[in-house]
Amino acid sequence: MILNFSDYSENQRYHLMTQTLIPRPIAWALTCSNNEIVVNEETNTVEQSLLNLAPFSYFTAVSSTPALLMLSVGKKPTGESKDTLTNVVKNKKMVIHIASEQQAGLVTQTAATLPHGQSELELTDQSNDIALHLKTVPFDGFPLPRLEQCDIAYGCELYEIKEIKDSPLTLILVEVKQVYISDSVMDVDAKNRIKVHADKVNPLARLGGGEYSGITAPFSKVRPA
Incomplete structure (x- = not known):
């Protein structure tokens, strides 16, 4: 079956x-919903109520020099910009985590549409409160x-915002400044080369509709010279 995209609506x-x-x-x-990121000197972290957490599956790496990640962000049902975009424009910082398959429920909960400034980190599970x-x-x-809870986290700074013409989506490009990798999912060999074990990370993947997936057992193939 050949499907001509001009015959389908935006939603289709x-x-x-x-x-x-x-x-x-x-x-x-x-991201942080405050205009300025203020670190509490006692806890050495940002007040949790000021933090926004949201999942995006229009997401990929686009460059290693500079080290750029890109995510595409839509709008809230009200037509307002999503908090992730609003926040990163304000203070230029973002931490992108790689969730595991076991965290699918948590990831889904943080996709809820909340008023600006309300933190997903303070949500409750509606099924059991x-x-x-x-x-x-x-x-x-x-x-x-x-x-x-995440084995991989990228500390990123805003690189560029690109509006897509005639689209409710906005492209956010961020530059990776540092990455956290849990010792439990990586090894370092004698030549100081890092090996991240995908099966230990067990990353969560997005499919269509409300479907998610994990990964199968990793396998290797030798590339031609």
């Missing part, structure tokens, strides 16, 4: 793309904290 094209561009990595993006128990810890050398 979205569903076709998200069901065929699979699997997609998820950027679990943490318990806190989500998302905890942040200092991200050494970076003004924003990172999620304690």
